[in-house]
Amino acid sequence: MPLTMKDVDRFEAARPRLEAIAYRLLGSASDAEDAVQETFLRWQAADVERIEVLEAWLTKVLTNLCLNQLTSARARRETYAGQWLPEPLLDGDPMLGPADTAEQRESVSYAVLTLMERLSPNERAVYVLREAFDHSHREIAEILDLTEAASQQILHRAKKRLAHGRARTEVDEAAARRVVEEFLAAATSGKTEPLVRLLTADALAVGDGGGKVPARVKPFEGALAVAKFLRGLFRPARSKRALVGGSPEVHVATVNGGPAVVAVVEGRVVGIMCLEVTREGIAAFRNQANPDKLRRATRAWAATDHGEPLFHVF
Numbered sequence: 405m406p407l408t409m410k411d412v413d414r415f416e417a418a419r420p421r422l423e424a425i426a427y428r429l430l431g432s433a434s435d436a437e438d439a440v441q442e443t444f445l446r447w448q449a450a451d452v453e454r455i456e457v458l459e460a461w462l463t464k465v466l467t468n469l470c471l472n473q474l475t476s477a478r479a480r481r482e483t484y485a486g487q488w489l490p491e492p493l494l495d496g497d498p499m500l501g502p503a504d505t506a507e508q509r510e511s512v513s514y515a516v517l518t519l520m521e522r523l524s525p526n527e528r529a530v531y532v533l534r535e536a537f538d539h540s541h542r543e544i545a546e547i548l549d550l551t552e553a554a555s556q557q558i559l560h561r562a563k564k565r566l567a568h569g570r571a572r573t574e575v576d577e578a579a580a581r582r583v584v585e586e587f588l589a590a591a592t593s594g595k596t597e598p599l600v601r602l603l604t605a606d607a608l609a610v611g612d613g614g615g616k617v618p619a620r621v622k623p624f625e626g627a628l629a630v631a632k633f634l635r636g637l638f639r640p641a642r643s644k645r646a647l648v649g650g651s652p653e654v655h656v657a658t659v660n661g662g663p664a665v666v667a668v669v670e671g672r673v674v675g676i677m678c679l680e681v682t683r684e685g686i687a688a689f690r691n692q693a694n695p696d697k698l699r700r701a702t703r704a705w706a707a708t709d710h711g712e713p714l715f716h717v718f
Contacts, residue, residue, distance in 0.1 A: 407448055414458055415447055421459075421537075422466050424501025424512075428532045429470040430477070431490035431517050433499055433700045439469050463539075464547045467529055471548075474525040481521075485615025487623065489690055490517040491697040492676045494666075494704045495658035501536065503661060511536040514660040514678040514690055519566050526550075527562040534559050573683050580663040580681040584656050587679070587686060588665065588714060591638040599631035604685040609633055614694030617647070630689065644718040648674045653713035666705070667717065673702045 419440060426436035443466045455461045481488045492514060493500055502508045510516050511532060520528050529548060533539040534555075539547070541555040548555070575583070583602065590598035609630045613619030624633045645651055652667035652674055659666070659678055667675040676698065680688035692698065 407452065411447075411452055415444055415462070418459060418462055420498050421501070422462060423499045425463065425532060425537060426466060426470055427493070427499045428501070428511055428517070428520075428536055429467070429528060430473060431520070432697070433491050433493060433497075434696075435473065435477075436499060439466060439473060442469055460543070460546070463533075467533070467547050471525045471529060474528065485613070486619050486621045487610050487612050488521070489610065489612035489692050489694075489697075490514065490660075492659045492664070492678060492692050492701060494701055494708075495661075496708070497700070497704055500660065507535040509661050512660055513662055514664075515662070515680045515688065516566060517660065518690060522565050523562050527558055527565070530555055530558040531562040531566070575681055575683055577658070577663075580679075581656060583681050583686065584663045584665065584679055585714070588654065588656070591634050592715070592717070594635065594639070596628070596631045596635055599634055600627045602686055603627040603630055604682065604687045607685070607687055607689075609689040609691070611691040612694050612697070614696060616695055617693040619691075619693060634689070638717055640718050648718075651716045651718050654715055654717050655710050655713050657710065666701075666710075668705060668713070671702070671706055673698045673705050676701060 422440045422443060423436050426439040427433055430436050430439065443462055446465050446469075447462065450461075493512075500512050503512070520531070523531065526548060530544055533544050533547065534541070541552040541559075544555045545552045550558075574580075587599070587602055590602055605627050606625070607627050607630045608623055608625055610623040611619035620633075624630045648667075648669050649672075650669040652669050655666045655668065657664050657666045659676055663679050663681055665675075665677040665679070666673060667677075674695075675691060675693045677689055677691040679686055680690075
């Protein structure tokens, strides 16, 4: 039986929540959109009259589609060119979903999205549904076809794996922005020492070029190694300008709820560097330069006013 306009409206009302779930599960906005569209097709083919609770049905279908995709994604990422990082989303993107609680904000932070690659598909699903969307273990058990006890155990295991190496306390937004501005001043000074002072001893720098933009396969580790890399990254060079099509404007922005540096050339976002700022210093730099993962950010950037850039780099 074909869907009525009322049925379509009911699905569209649920779409933002479904996209937010799918993005957290997949780490990719484009893949999330595809999963939600496939969910709509399943809804279109279903016997709507027999579905008692629409939200529960849609969440179950979507989650299982994402689980299938995560399983195949693991195989694809084994052959991915270099490091794989999530697709970053600018502040205000509806796909970021709810941000009322600390758990919801953390579940979509760039650091945690990256760490979630450590989890099995089931661990990731339980963590997202419980921490970000407040589903009960009974509801999660029905969605994933397991027991409530198993759901609780999986959540405990997922939290433990995500907590490994994340014992530091983060700072508030205003303090983080000041640290980012200090970092940019140090990075463009041409000196290594000011950068080292801003970093934690075990600082990490990792980049995702997707085989389309040069990016080191192995992350830089340790304050000195990271500082030397960053000093070189911000050093002017004609070859760098040629690579990105000009001299990038540099802005400080909020990405996935955290501080970031956004590089823009003629309205096109060419790089987003997400910083993990803690009370001990900057613990990590995660740089997304794969153009395929910056298209949504470019559209969002064009739709808002970001003021004057701090400076032009290269």
